[in-house]
Amino acid sequence: MERSEIIIGGDTAGIEWRVPVFRFRGRDSAAPSVYIQAALHANELPGTALLHFLLERLRTAEAEGAIRGDITVVPQANPIGLAQYHFGEMEGRFDLGSRTNFNRDFPLVALAGRDTLLEKLESRSAADRLKRMLLHTALGADLVLDLHCDDESLQYAYIDDAFWPEAADLASTLDMEAVFLSDGESTAFEEAVGHAFKHQGGDKLKTVPGRLAITVELRGRRDVYPDMARRDADGLWAFLAGRGIVTDPAHKAKPYAGPAVPLDNIEMVKAPEPGTVLFHRGIGDEVKAGDLLATLIVRPGEAGGTLAVTAGHDGLIATRCSARHARRGDDLMKIACREATRRDRKPGTLED
Numbered sequence: 001m002e003r004s005e006i007i008i009g010g011d012t013a014g015i016e017w018r019v020p021v022f023r024f025r026g027r028d029s030a031a032p033s034v035y036i037q038a039a040l041h042a043n044e045l046p047g048t049a050l051l052h053f054l055l056e057r058l059r060t061a062e063a064e065g066a067i068r069g070d071i072t073v074v075p076q077a078n079p080i081g082l083a084q085y086h087f088g089e090m091e092g093r094f095d096l097g098s099r100t101n102f103n104r105d106f107p108l109v110a111l112a113g114r115d116t117l118l119e120k121l122e123s124r125s126a127a128d129r130l131k132r133m134l135l136h137t138a139l140g141a142d143l144v145l146d147l148h149c150d151d152e153s154l155q156y157a158y159i160d161d162a163f164w165p166e167a168a169d170l171a172s173t174l175d176m177e178a179v180f181l182s183d184g185e186s187t188a189f190e191e192a193v194g195h196a197f198k199h200q201g202g203d204k205l206k207t208v209p210g211r212l213a214i215t216v217e218l219r220g221r222r223d224v225y226p227d228m229a230r231r232d233a234d235g236l237w238a239f240l241a242g243r244g245i246v247t248d249p250a251h252k253a254k255p256y257a258g259p260a261v262p263l264d265n266i267e268m269v270k271a272p273e274p275g276t277v278l279f280h281r282g283i284g285d286e287v288k289a290g291d292l293l294a295t296l297i298v299r300p301g302e303a304g305g306t307l308a309v310t311a312g313h314d315g316l317i318a319t320r321c322s323a324r325h326a327r328r329g330d331d332l333m334k335i336a337c338r339e340a341t342r343r344d345r346k347p348g349t350l351e352d
């Protein structure tokens, strides 16, 4: 294993960020290569815990000669967000300096333009530099996994349908309970990787066999436990074994049995008015259209001061917000439905 660092100069004097990168050289040049990063949203740590245990296993595998493909791991991708503590809470999603989401505004380049990502780096902000250097590193691999988490959530993933159903093996080994098929139309890290893979010269490719770009949502922000992280590390190891990146004679493939639904089928349940949230249903529940999901106390203490929030469609509750006060229009839940819930959804991500 080789440990190096991506070094990012700060936007003010005296500051420098260091991002550790771990590389294992494969002994089989025909085996696929993989890049895995976690905590690009700095306050999403299930992936960091997973990769800590996976790296432990990979070091053992290396000593045993069991690494066939090149493996690059960045277990904590965003030291800028990690340091943004304000009034006791980490702001890991948005860069305070530029007010941009750390997982948006990645440059969309063709694979052949990979090195243009590093042009004029010195004139760019620290957050932009970080994004470009992570993307540049990732585009050196065939398979790219970006590990995130939701608020309260089942295990699920966003994947451009250009990589589906080939990626069902990862959904299976990580015991995902749902897969959201995205349209590849945003500037999130995973979609910038997907963009490069689909633009390899000539026309845009509709499918890209042997490549992968995926955002894995490793349950909720608080789902950071030793047993869970070890189990997920075993799941990722099984994926690597199945793809021939590591050798594991004990590996057995199993099919993915969960739902895979397009983003148009995701019902975003919103708070129609501000209020205190009383949830009646939780993640993993199957619901029918009209089922009571939550009661909002909009005028506390007054007769008739509550408002019922009901499901618009049949489906599986995949995520739920952890806050117990909602502003008008705040997202309360995501429900994976069997049918399209909105015909007016703009292409791109479900959330800012």
Ligand SMILES: [Zn+2]
Pocket: 041, 044, 103, 148, 149
């Ligand atoms: Zn995230």
